[in-house]
Amino acid sequence: MQxxxxxxxxxxxxxxxxxxxxxxxxxxxxxxANQIDINKSSVxxxxxxxxxxxxxxxxxxxxxxxxxxxxxxxxxxxxxxIDLRKEAKPFLQELENRTNEVIHLVVYDxxxxxYIEKLEGNETLRTxxxxxxxxxxxxxxxxxxxxxxxxxxxxxxxxxxxxxxFHTEHTITxxxxxxxxxxxxxxxxxxxxxEENEYGITCIAAxxxxxxxxxxxAVSISGPTTRMNDDRLNALGPIMIQTSQQLSAxxxxxx
Numbered sequence: 704m705q706x707x708x709x710x711x712x713x714x715x716x717x718x719x720x721x722x723x724x725x726x727x728x729x730x731x732x733x734x735x736a737n738q739i740d741i742n743k744s745s746v747x748x749x750x751x752x753x754x755x756x757x758x759x760x761x762x763x764x765x766x767x768x769x770x771x772x773x774x775x776x777x778x779x780x781x782x783x784x785i786d787l788r789k790e791a792k793p794f795l796q797e798l799e800n801r802t803n804e805v806i807h808l809v810v811y812d813x814x815x816x817x818y819i820e821k822l823e824g825n826e827t828l829r830t831x832x833x834x835x836x837x838x839x840x841x842x843x844x845x846x847x848x849x850x851x852x853x854x855x856x857x858x859x860x861x862x863x864x865x866x867x868x869f870h871t872e873h874t875i876t877x878x879x880x881x882x883x884x885x886x887x888x889x890x891x892x893x894x895x896x897x898e899e900n901e902y903g904i905t906c907i908a909a910x911x912x913x914x915x916x917x918x919x920x921a922v923s924i925s926g927p928t929t930r931m932n933d934d935r936l937n938a939l940g941p942i943m944i945q946t947s948q949q950l951s952a953x954x955x956x957x958x
Contacts, residue, residue, distance in 0.1 A: 715741060716749050720770070723759060729767030787920060787954070788820050791911075794950045795822050795922065801942065804926040807908075809845040810919065811853075812837075814861040816846045819920075841867045841881055842874045844896035844908035845921035850881075851888035852910050852918040858885070873898045892944040894921075895936065898928055905931035907939050909947035914955025922946055 718739050723730055732750065736743045750768055753759035757773035788808065795806045799822040808820035815837045840846025840861060850858050859878075867876045875881050888894040896906040908923035924931075924939060948958075 712749070715739075715745065716753060719746065719749055720753070720758060723768055724770050726769075729762055729765065729769035731765075731767050735768070787911075790953050791820065791920070791922070791950055794946050794953075795820060798822075798922070798924060798942070798946060799824055802924055802926075802939070804924050804930075807845060807906075807923045807925065809838075809849075809921050809923070811840075811849045814840070814865045816840055816843060816849065816921070824926075838900065839865060839868060839870075841865075841876075842870050842896065842899040843923075844894045844906040845923045847881075847885060847888055847894040847896070848908040848910045848921040848923075849918050851885040851894065852912075855882070858882070870900050871898055871902050875899065891940065892947070893940050903928055905936070907931070907936055907943055909943040910951075911947060911954065912951040912956040914957075916956060919954070922950065 719735055722735060722738060730738075732743050732746050735741075735750075736746045739746075750759055750761075754761060754768075754771070757771045759768050760771040761768050787810070791808050795808055798806045803825040805824045806820075806822040807818055809816040809818050811817075816839075818834050818836050818838070821834050838846065840850050850861070853861075858881075862878060862881075867874075867878070867881070869876055875884065884894075893907055893909045896904075896908075898905060900906075904925055905928045906923050906925040908921045910918050911920040911922060913919045922943070924943070951958075
C-alpha cells in the first residue's frame with residue numbers, strides 16, 4: 704500500500720496495534736520488532752506510550768502486550784452513535800432494486816411500530832404507511848417481527864395496553880393465536896402480514912438487532928396480494944433473512 708504524507712511515529716503505532724490485535728495471547732517486544740522490522744527500542748517506546756493512553760496493556764505474568772480496554776470503550780461509543788436510517792439505506796435500496804416493491808424500515812416505540820423510512824418501489828401500490836406514522840404490532844409484519852423477539856411478558860403488556868383491534872377479517876385477535884405465530888416467526892426468521900392490516904396488501908418482514916443483541920427495528924417488503932403470492936413469499940424469505948443479518952451485522956450484532 705502506498706503511503707503519502709504519513710507521520711512515521713503514528714504509522715508505527717498503528718502497525719503495532721494491528722499486529723498485537725491479531726494475536727490473542729499478546730506479543731512481546733522482540734516478536735513485534737521482528738515482524739515489522741523496527742528496532743526493539745523504538746517498539747518499546749511506542750508500546751509505552753500506547754500503554755499510558757490505554758490502547759495497549761501489558762500482562763504482568765508473560766510481559767506480553769495486548770489490546771487495551773480503551774478500544775472496547777471506543778467501539779461501544781461508535782456503535783451507540785450509529786444512525787440506523789443512514790446505515791439501513793443501502794440495504795433498503797437493494798431490496799427495492801431487487802423487488803420493485805415498497806420497502807419499510809420501522810422501530811419499536813411505546814407498544815407500537817413507527818415508520819422511519821419508506822422507499823416507494825417502481826410498482827403501483829397505495830398503502831396507508833408513511834414516514835412518522837404509527838401502527839399496531841399484532842397485525843403488521845414488522846410488528847410481529849419485533850414482537851417475536853421481545854420477552855413474553857413485554858408482549859402481554861403491549862397487548863394489554865394497545866389491545867388487538869380488528870382491521871380486516873384476517874387480523875389475529877386472540878393472544879394464543881398470536882403467540883403461536885410469533886413462535887413460527889422465530890423459527891422461520893421472518894414474519895408475514897397477509898391482508899391482516901389492509902385488504903389487498905401482503906407484507907413480509909425480518910428483525911434487526913443491535914450490538915447488544917436487542918431487537919431495535921424491522922425491515923419489510925409490501926406489495927399487492929396478487930403479486931405477493933405463496934411462491935413469491937417463499938422466494939423472498941431467504942432474501943429478508945439475509946438483509947436482516949447484514950444490517951444487524953452492520954449495527955455490530957454478532958450471533
